[in-house]
Amino acid sequence: MAATTTTTRRSANGRPAPRLRSRGRRRPNSVSRPRRSTLLTVLTGLVLVYSLVPLVWLAINATKTQAGLFDSFGLWFDGDFALWGNISDTLTYDDGVFVRWLLNTLLYVVVGAGGATFLAVLGGYALAKFQFPGKRAVFAVVIGAVAVPGTALAVPTFLMFSEMGLTNTPWAVIIPSLISPFGLYLMWVFAADAIPVELLEAARIDGASELRTFFRVSLPMLAPGIVTVLLFTMVATWNNYFLPLIMIKDPDWYPLTLGLNAWNAQASTAGGEAIFHLVITGSLLTILPLVVAFLLLQRYWQSGLAAGSVKE
Amino acid sequence: MTTLSPPSVAGRPAAPPPKASRSRRSWVGWGFLAPFMIVFVVVFLAPIAYSIYLSLFREQMVGGTSFVGLENYQRAFEDPKFWEALGRVTLFLLIQVPIMLGIALLVALAIDSGRLYGKNFFRIAIFMPYAVPAVVATLMWGFIYGNRFGLVGNINDTFGISLPNPLSPDLVLASIGNIVTWEFVGYNMLIFYAALRVIPHSLYEAAEIDGAGQLRVITAIKLPAIRGALVIATIFSIIGSFQLFNEPSILQNLAPNAITTYFTPNLFTYSLSFSGQQHNYAATVAILMGLLTMVIAYVVQLRGMRKEA
Numbered sequence: 001m002a003a004t005t006t007t008t009r010r011s012a013n014g015r016p017a018p019r020l021r022s023r024g025r026r027r028p029n030s031v032s033r034p035r036r037s038t039l040l041t042v043l044t045g046l047v048l049v050y051s052l053v054p055l056v057w058l059a060i061n062a063t064k065t066q067a068g069l070f071d072s073f074g075l076w077f078d079g080d081f082a083l084w085g086n087i088s089d090t091l092t093y094d095d096g097v098f099v100r101w102l103l104n105t106l107l108y109v110v111v112g113a114g115g116a117t118f119l120a121v122l123g124g125y126a127l128a129k130f131q132f133p134g135k136r137a138v139f140a141v142v143i144g145a146v147a148v149p150g151t152a153l154a155v156p157t158f159l160m161f162s163e164m165g166l167t168n169t170p171w172a173v174i175i176p177s178l179i180s181p182f183g184l185y186l187m188w189v190f191a192a193d194a195i196p197v198e199l200l201e202a203a204r205i206d207g208a209s210e211l212r213t214f215f216r217v218s219l220p221m222l223a224p225g226i227v228t229v230l231l232f233t234m235v236a237t238w239n240n241y242f243l244p245l246i247m248i249k250d251p252d253w254y255p256l257t258l259g260l261n262a263w264n265a266q267a268s269t270a271g272g273e274a275i276f277h278l279v280i281t282g283s284l285l286t287i288l289p290l291v292v293a294f295l296l297l298q299r300y301w302q303s304g305l306a307a308g309s310v311k312e
Numbered sequence: 313m314t315t316l317s318p319p320s321v322a323g324r325p326a327a328p329p330p331k332a333s334r335s336r337r338s339w340v341g342w343g344f345l346a347p348f349m350i351v352f353v354v355v356f357l358a359p360i361a362y363s364i365y366l367s368l369f370r371e372q373m374v375g376g377t378s379f380v381g382l383e384n385y386q387r388a389f390e391d392p393k394f395w396e397a398l399g400r401v402t403l404f405l406l407i408q409v410p411i412m413l414g415i416a417l418l419v420a421l422a423i424d425s426g427r428l429y430g431k432n433f434f435r436i437a438i439f440m441p442y443a444v445p446a447v448v449a450t451l452m453w454g455f456i457y458g459n460r461f462g463l464v465g466n467i468n469d470t471f472g473i474s475l476p477n478p479l480s481p482d483l484v485l486a487s488i489g490n491i492v493t494w495e496f497v498g499y500n501m502l503i504f505y506a507a508l509r510v511i512p513h514s515l516y517e518a519a520e521i522d523g524a525g526q527l528r529v530i531t532a533i534k535l536p537a538i539r540g541a542l543v544i545a546t547i548f549s550i551i552g553s554f555q556l557f558n559e560p561s562i563l564q565n566l567a568p569n570a571i572t573t574y575f576t577p578n579l580f581t582y583s584l585s586f587s588g589q590q591h592n593y594a595a596t597v598a599i600l601m602g603l604l605t606m607v608i609a610y611v612v613q614l615r616g617m618r619k620e621a
Contacts, residue, residue, distance in 0.1 A: 034427045040422050046430055048434055051498060054410060057456060130344065133338060152601060159366075235443060257448075283452060291440060
């Protein structure tokens with residue numbers, strides 16, 4: 001792959017470049033007016049189908065009873081539409097433990113992801129807008145730590161937390177969730193671009209304190225980046241499985257992910273009741289909030305990702 | 313270009329502020345960074361240090377804890393289970409990562425080319441699986457793989473054939489690869505797409521005047537421009553492969569015979585620590601994996617960032 005950029009204004013064969021032809025002729029590489037391609041759409045459509053089929057399967061099978069799951073075709077509806085019954089069964093099974101798990105998950109997401117975002121915003125702002133000794137070292141350490149596997153940390157963290165008596169409490173899940181190295185990096189890149197230094201200088205000359213400047217001047221400008229980081233930390237905490245699996249033994253503190261897995265495992269335990277229809281309906285209820293959040297906030301995560309994409 | 317320092321830090325350092333304010337400013341910077349760093353020390357640095365400490369000791373029923381130096385490491389190097397797990401994730405990443413990133417790159421280029429009908433829909437729909445928790449994704453695919461009420465079973469019944477069982481010991485790694493690919497293809501696509509969007513338009517116009525075709529534009533302009541994004545995505549995918557845990561752990565319920573307790577290094581450390589109470593050995597395996605991951609991530613970055621002649 002040659003890294004030459006085509007900046008020489010000569011055509012390949014050395015003749016001066018031909019004049020642009022009139023419209024209507026096929027121009028293979030017109031960036032201003034690309035031609036729509038059915039073939040390319042169909043090919044990309046294959047990836048689209050691949051991405052959506054499991055979700056469609058989930059939505060369709062959430063409408064089936066436990067018996068219907070076994071004797072109907074997977075990608076089509078069963079005779080009776082049992083979705084509403086399934087939802088109410090899911091929410092009431094085992095004294096409404098699903099609702100409890102949902103509230104636990106919300107607690108972990110609000111405190112964990114909210115806190116993680118707040119710390120990442122403060123830290124990223126510091127890295128982007130202030131000179132201080134040890135700055136490069138800080139980032140090298142944070143990035144280096146990302147490469148350490150979660151399990152390398154999990155065992156010692158578990159042992160540390162059990163010494164402190166934190167295991168089996170929400171804190172055991174929330175405290176490790178507070179650190180998002182990716183969020184820190186994203187906020188650093190974003191703040192470097194979004195906040196003009198002149199504005200900070202002006203605020204300082206006006207005698208505003210650093211904190212006041214941060215909250216009144218910088219924070220509003222960081223809003224799109226903040227929403228992006230919040231979305232990604234939300235997904236990370238909402239989808240977290242390994243950490244709670246280790247830290248939490250008491251089903252009363254399970255997040256949804258652990259709860260669903262416990263329901264699924266129930267079928268293979270001796271004397272356990274198979275409740276696949278509830279696992280499927282519960283899975284659907286688990287992903288809906290995130291899908292909706294992503295759809296509603298897409299403007300933000302797209303611009304945030306664009307800012308976080310690596311620039312020259 | 314480096315992946316670790318934004319332009320404001322690397323490229324042109326800002327004019328040094330007057331001396332009086334510099335010392336004050338440095339404290340302010342640390343003040344903003346302190347909350348992150350304090351928690352970071354608690355949940356990252358302290359456990360890493362503790363892990364290293366654990367790996368140098370051995371707990372015995374009789375005689376308590378004793379310092380054993382590198383004995384645990386020696387044990388890991390001679391442990392066939394460790395090598396089997398490591399070999400399995402290595403095979404996984406050699407096959408799964410190129411496939412996933414290749415599809416992601418092709419889709420990103422297709423969407424960026426502006427030649428698709430309804431490109432916004434494509435972008436959002438293909439990204440959607442990223443919002444699905446690994447647990448749900450694995451349960452879903454696990455059911456689909458199943459031959460009782462899954463799609464595989466349906467196809468077998470409908471056509472009277474018998475497809476190979478995706479949950480059999482021979483195929484389960486490929487089935488896990490498919491789940492991971494499904495989860496992250498859209499996420500990587502979006503990273504590539506975001507990088508493609510910031511390429512200056514003037515380059516394309518110049519290429520057009522030069523009469524460069526689509527392929528030439530991709531190889532000469534687009535790919536070099538998003539090299540940084542490609543390297544970062546590769547590093548994250550490699551780290552993810554080495555840390556493979558959720559999918560095989562959840563599939564264990566559906567395929568108990570296919571997935572052993574040492575299927576991946578992470579499953580191995582997990583079962584050592586939480587079923588076997590062998591915390592010292594588990595910490596050792598975890599540290600070895602951490603070191604290996606760091607070395608490989610570093611090598612990929614060096615190779616990827618090298619300007620090719």
